[in-house]
Amino acid sequence: QKEVEQDPGPLSVPEGAIVSLNCTYSNSAFQYFMWYRQYSRKGPELLMYTYSSGNKEDGRFTAQVDKSSKYISLFIRDSQPSDSATYLCAMKGNTGNQFYFGTGTSLTVIP
Amino acid sequence: GAVVSQHPSWVICKSGTSVKIECRSLDFQATTMFWYRQFPKQSLMLMATSNEGSKATYEQGVEKDKFLINHASLTLSTLTVTSAHPEDSSFYICSARVGGENNSPLHFGNGTRLTVT
Numbered sequence: 255q256k257e258v259e260q261d262p263g264p265l266s267v268p269e270g271a272i273v274s275l276n277c278t279y280s281n282s283a284f285q286y287f288m289w290y291r292q293y294s295r296k297g298p299e300l301l302m303y304t305y306s307s308g309n310k311e312d313g314r315f316t317a318q319v320d321k322s323s324k325y326i327s328l329f330i331r332d333s334q335p336s337d338s339a340t341y342l343c344a345m346k347g348n349t350g351n352q353f354y355f356g357t358g359t360s361l362t363v364i365p
Numbered sequence: 366g367a368v369v370s371q372h373p374s375w376v377i378c379k380s381g382t383s384v385k386i387e388c389r390s391l392d393f394q395a396t397t398m399f400w401y402r403q404f405p406k407q408s409l410m411l412m413a414t415s416n417e418g419s420k421a422t423y424e425q426g427v428e429k430d431k432f433l434i435n436h437a438s439l440t441l442s443t444l445t446v447t448s449a450h451p452e453d454s455s456f457y458i459c460s461a462r463v464g465g466e467n468n469s470p471l472h473f474g475n476g477t478r479l480t481v482t
Contacts, residue, residue, distance in 0.1 A: 262406060288470050297371065297458045297473035298409075305468075342409070344471070351397065353471060355408045 257281055260343055260356025269365050273330040277343035277356045280324065284345040284354070287319050289328045292340045292358065301341075302328065333363045366392050367463050371474025378449055378481055386444045386477045388459030394439040395461035399471065400432075403456045412457075415442040449481040 260277045267273055275289075286305055290298035302317040304310045310317045316329040326345070330337055340358040368391040378384050388398055398415040413434050414422040421434035431453075433445040442461075446453055456478050460471040 258408075286468055286470070290473070295456075295476070295478065297369075297460075297475040300367075300470055300472060303470045346468075348468065351399070351414055353411075357406065357408045 257354045258343065258345065258356045261359055262357050264360040264362060266362045266364060267333055269333060269335060269363055271333050271363070273333050273337070273361060273363075275328040275330075275341050275343075275359050275361070277326050277345075278324055279326075279345060279354070281345075281347070281354070282321070282324065283347040284324075285348050286346050287317070287326050288344040288353075289315075289317055290342040290344060291337075292342060294339075298342055335363045335365050338362045367472040368392050369459065369461050369472050369474040371459050371477055373477055374475060375478040376480070378479070380450055380481055381448055383445055383447045384449055384479060386446075386457055386459070386479075388442045388444070388461070388474055390440045390461045393461075393463045395442075395463075396439060398436060398442040398459055398461045400434065400442075400444050401458045401460065403458060403476070409458065412444075417442075446479065449479070451481045454479055454481045 258279045289302040291301050292298040304317050307319045307321045314331045318327040340360050342358045343356040346353045370389045372387045396417045400412045401409040412427045415434045415436040417436045423429045436442040458476040460473040462469045
């Protein structure tokens with residue numbers, strides 16, 4: 255079983271839709287959770303960074319962490335064509351330098 | 366803040382030659398930098414952890430004599446792919462954490478697309 259599971263998609267939505275992206279994980283020691291956006295031929299860009307369970311909102315983006323279910327989500331409201339990218343989840347424990355990444359979900363927002 | 370610059374963004378080289386990729390933290394110091402490799406539709410694969418002033422730590426299966434890493438200063442790490450072969454063609458991405466804080470997130474460069482002909 256992989257440490258982090260993420261549906262690769264592709265996911266296609268109309269402009270203005272609410273997008274839900276998800277990852278599940280198996281290691282209960284994970285405490286820090288991140289979402290990255292990666293455009294084609296570019297490096298990942300940090301979108302959200304959260305610690306432990308709960309919600310965090312930043313503009314149109316909301317990150318949710320449910321540690322009891324080992325499940326994290328990223329919601330994008332009022333999606334725009336410029337949101338079309340691959341979204342990677344990542345997580346780590348309290349110690350060490352090891353980050354664990356999902357395989358990424360490819361999102362296309364259709365104008 | 367937390368900008369990581371990577372150069373070049375793409376390079377084409379002939380088989381058997383060496384290629385150097387630079388990774389710089391522009392507005393912060395990074396005692397540790399990380400080098401990843403990314404294959405299409407696959408997760409980021411950590412190759413090695415670059416430590417300023419000391420030897421890099423390589424992940425299992427990564428040849429340290431092929432992928433030479435040097436971290437000469439708090440803002441610069443380099444990855445040299447030696448005697449490149451077509452199977453080394455890939456997308457290489459560096460990353461760093463602000464101030465080396467244990468629980469700060471990774472900030473990535475824009476990657477280098479290497480094509481070996």
